[in-house]
Amino acid sequence: MSFDWVTFGFQLVNVLVLLAILQHFLFRPVADIIAKRQAETQEALRRAEAAELDAEAAERAAEAAKHQTEAARHDVLTAAQDEAEAQRKAILDAARTEAAxxxxxxxxxxxAVVTGAAAETLARARDLAEVIARRAVSAQPVPPDGAGYAARLAQALAALPDDQCAAILAGANLRLAAPAPLSAAEQTAVRAALGLEKAGFELDQSLIAGLELRSDTGLVHNSLAHDLDQIARALTAEAAA
Structure with missing residues (x-):
């Protein structure tokens, strides 16, 4: 078997022609498509990187906005609290001032009420004291001495019921009470005026003025102190009525 160079040459030419056809109709479009796809891929990657950068920037901006919002919120809350505290203090100060x-x-x-009441009470007390003094003085004997009080005591004894008068006079320890010591002559005159020769005498400064008859079975009031007490009781009863 011999090698046919002519056939080999034709086959080589056919291969070259086929390669040229493939190069023109297949390899170049495919290469263009690959290049285009690579370019698109690169563009997509670039856009993705840009989008990622934008997302990171947006995230940073959002974080900054969040911090800014929190700071603004804190400032607003602080300002509101300060204003509320200032208003509270102002209200409290106004309330304290108003209360004061x-x-x-x-x-x-x-x-003013106390002063007026005190003045009114003082005036009433003065008027009452004047009325009491006037009535008490008018009730005293004339002259207001031992003889005068002895005469008034005799009238008081005579005004008593007989049994009450007899009981007092028959009682033990019969005595006459005076606010000041009486001389022997005054004692004799008083006993004679009352017909009480055996009555003793005792000192009782609480009577203020007067002469009272006392025994263990009773007594007959006849003194300025008793008159003042009776007048005060009567005026109190009149005021209550």
């Missing part, structure tokens, strides 16, 4: 003013006015009014 009301308390001062109330104290002044109370003082």
């Amino acid at each position: 003013s009301l308390a001062q006015k109330a104290a002044e009014q109370a003082q």
Whole structure:
């Protein structure tokens, strides 16, 4: 078997032609497509990187906005709290001032009422004392001495029921009470005026003025102190009525 160079040459030419055809109709479009796809891929990667960068920037911006919002919120809350505290203090200060003013006015009014009441009470007490003194003085004997009080005591004894008068006079320890010591002559005159020769004498300064008859079975009031007490009781009863 011999090698046919002509056939080999034709086959080689056919291969070259086929390669040229493939190069023109297959390899170049495929290469263009691959290049285009690579370019698109690179563009997609670039866009993805840009989008990632944008996302990171947006995230940083969002984080910054979050911090800014939190700071603004904190500032707003702080300002609101400060304003609320200032308003609270202002309200409390105003309330304290108003309360102090009301308390001062109330104290002044109370003082005025107390002063007026005290003045009115003093005036009433003065008037009452004057009435009591006038009535008490008018009830005293004239002259207001031992003889005068002895005469009034005799009238008081005579005004008593007989049995009551007899019981007092018959009682043990019969005595006459005076607010000041009586001389022997005064004692004799008083006993004679009352017909009580055996009556003793005792000192009782609480009577103020007067002469009272006392025994273990009773007594007959006849003194300025008793008159004042009776007048005061009567005036109190009149005021209550």
